[in-house]
Amino acid sequence: MSTALLDTWSIETRDLTKKFGDFTAVDRISFKVGKGEIFGFLGANGAGKTTAMRMLTGLLNPTSGSAFVAGYNIATDPESVKRNIGYMSQKFSLYQDLRVWENIEYYGGLYGMSLKEIREATGRMMEDLGMNAEKNVLVSELPLGWKQKLAFSIAIMHHPGIVFLDEPTGGVDPITRRQFWNMIYQTAREGITIFVTTHYMDEAEYCERVAIMVDGKIEAIGKTSELKSAYHAGSMDEVFYLLARGATRSE
Amino acid sequence: MTAFFLILKKEFRQIFRDPAILRLIFLMPVLQLIILPFAADYEVKNIKVGIIDLDHSDYSRSLITKFENSSYFKLAVYSSDHHQALKWLEKEEADLVIEIPPRFESTLIRENSATLQLVVNAVNGTKGNLGAAYTSGVIQQFNQEIRKDWFEFPRFNPEPFITVVPISLYNPYSDYQRFMVPGILAVLLTMTGGFLSALNIVKEKELGTIEQLNVSPIRKYQFILGKLVPFWLLGFVILTLGLVVSYVVHGIAPGTNIGNIYIFTALYLLAIVGFGLLLSNFTSTQQQAMMVAFFFMLIFILLSGLYTTIESMPPWAQKIAYINPLTYMVDAMRMVLLKGATLRDLLPHLRVIAAIGIVLNFLAIWTYHKRS
């Protein structure tokens, strides 16, 4: 899929920075994410994780530093980046006044899929989600958990190299959250890199590696087991508390 | 191509899904086009005349009959009390009051001239002015008749005279509705094209769905075209409905050149939808978009020549009028519907509207940022 040089890394950033006037939202962050990895991006509200993600998805221009996503430079070639990623935003973004299959068709179209491909993908998706009966239902009538699962399936329907999930499980009940993570594992097994932001620390345990952001900087990065032993903590929750209590800003 | 086609499909689905909005899109223009021309009748007629007759002569009585028989006037109140005049005008029981002074008839005959008092409520300047002019006309006519009673008039007039023979074209019955209908139709097209397209995009902003679009690989021009085409097509439906209403309700028959208005509208809608898109790039909530659109609509309508002629405007206002796309649409609509204009007649307008359309759409694409 990616023709570029950095074939082993899905995401690579070097001193990536975003300033809004005097305010430095993201402060020289550098990290790498491997192919097929589940990478957690943690931080309190206002720590800068959404800003970082918006830069990586090509929605925001970086102030300085560089980043390659799927082998493409986000500053010079954002449109190529967009062709190779999926995105599911924090704000719910399916059309409430369209039916389930109409939403699928539309988003498939946005990513340049052919009608035949879209039809096949729709059938598979309905089967996997167990939503065959709901295919013709307006999205506004679905329960929130179903909407989230549907939004995720749509975000990966064009087989991107990486999918970005911005706090995907906000407001969802524990059972649905469990199912949602099962879908994430399944997706990662298919070789798609998962980049997920969250502030649920129990979800951090599900990730292979995490980065913890505090005040725009990455304070810690590594496998969850490594971080726990490095900070002598029993859970990610404790690790996070140790790092984040010194934070000076929050939303 | 598939991508673009699917985007279009989605827009149409959303438009047709909400019955309230759909009703509004089609019903409102039709209702407005039916009712508004009846209301927007600026012809000065049915002027309420009050007469204070202090003479009670044959002449005063026949002058009153003259007003009663005139199609412009309605004899509203009559009195012999000099003090009534002001009261009538204050209470709007009369628009103008004619006072026939005591011994009017005998003065006229004895001294060869006499004067009538005319008091006009001029709060509405146009109406006051025309009312006074029409009153003078009736009195002059009355004057002629009196002279004729005394002389065989033309024979006693050896001096040369010039007659102006007026011929009014295109609107044989001087029907004000005929004049207003095409203009109102042009305004309605503008509202649907401009307003709805602006609100549509801003709604996606408010709901956050636009973000999902921005991270997708679709091109700016695909996005803009996807929003433009549905409202462009919708405009044609409204135009057709409007032409049917104009014919059925207002009796304006579409002539053989009716195709020309479709050609012109095709270009015009491009321009005005482009304006709506441009507007949506600078607003973030529907309330804001609506207020800003309202403001521009106001200027577009008032400076389009719909109500007052562009020639009567001061130079600065004329400059605005000449870059106002509605100016050309109103005029083109009138030219085709009332005068049966040919494509060649429309050519100058077509050129300008094409230029405006290119500029607006270029700006819309240019200022639409997929990223910040």
Added chain:
Amino acid sequence: MNQLKAFILKEIFHILRDRKTLLVLFGIPVAQIILFGFALSNEVKNTRLLVCDQAHDSYSALLTSRLDASRYFDVTGYTENPEKGLADLRAGTAHMVVVIPQDFAGKLDHGNEANIQLLTDGTNPNLAATIQLYVQAIVNDFRNDMYGKPDLPYEIGVSPRMLYNPQLKGSYTFVPGVMAMVLMIICTLMTSVSIVREKELGNMEMLLVSPMNPMTAIFSKAVPYLMLSLLLVTVILILSVTVLEVPIRGNILLLYLVSFVFIITSLSFGLAISTVTNSQQVAMLISLMGLMLPTLMFGGFMFPIENMPLPLQVVSNIVPAKWFYYSINDIMIKGLGLSAVYQRVLLLIGYSAVFLAISFRNFKIRLA
């Protein structure tokens, strides 16, 4: 009381935050005053005239220059071919064509009689009628200058007096109209939409579970708009007097009193709308269709009500803006007092009571 103050302040900040909307709110009356005051008039000026001179003698040249010299007409072309005149009228390059017949001077000097044809673009009937009046007047002057004014017996003179507006300014009609429209937009449209928005965002529930009386909350939403409205009335009045030179002949306190009553009427209508819907778009539509359009149509300042068909005239009587418009007109332009307007003011108070009753009833139902 402190609670109420806090709420009102919060609403004021809310309004001040949205700069674009605020700008438009002030922009609308200012633009209207300027446009109506300086750009729009029903005067006939610079009408494009094509002269079809078939005589080419000194008389026709003189008459043409007379027409050109008047500010009503601009001679934009000459032709001998009447067909060209018709083509120009259709294309809109000429509004009128004057056809001067062959041997014009000869016909006048020897035949004592000549006919001039005047072709007008009649699509706008008022314009065509006025053009005809003016051409007739110029031709009469021309004739009188050539041959002297005929001495006619039994002359009836008319001495006209233009009451209230001797310079026949268009601005006199629409200043009260602009006021009615702006008040309607702010009080009804903005108020209803902003209350419904709180409902949409779920803030209303928070108010309802708070110990505060919900009517107080609604009331505190209305107060800032009331203040904004009074401010805009003042801006409009200042602009009218200074820029447009429209006089305020009556009592200014009475003017504000009537405006205040009308503001209350519009606000209560906005409240009533906000209690029957939960969607911003619906609130916008009801305000626009249910109020703005009728206000424009039947307010009496845009369209002459006396020319409408009878059913529409009857309908116009239920539009509150009409009564406001007539009252302001009477006070400002005619300088009349309370006795002239009190009936209309009572009617407006009646409307307010009805709208408030509707809002209150709906609100109760919702709480139950």
